[in-house]
Amino acid sequence: MNAPKPPQAHWRKSTYSGAHENECVEVADLNDRIAIRDSKAPHTGHLALTRQDFATLLTHLTSKP
Template structure:
């Protein structure tokens, strides 16, 4: 049986402000979900696309 993903809160999510993003390692993909709505599903990106997303987000002022 396949183990469920181990979700962790992003280090950039604000403490108890409610704006939390969680990520999970899915081997060749990285999953992203809203911690307030975990049952709503997740977005799975390849590691390359996840890295590109992070680069894009951190390049914005």
């Protein structure tokens, strides 16, 4: 039995990642999930969160000084 093929990810760099900065994050919409990966090492995999968990993560991160 074959596993279903994951949707094609269209990665985009975070608007907070500058052109010359070393800390770049990319995100992709995977239909029911949002994927996050390190743009410098895309081959190492990604973290996939539900849309609700991604929103919670963003709220948490933006509330920090």
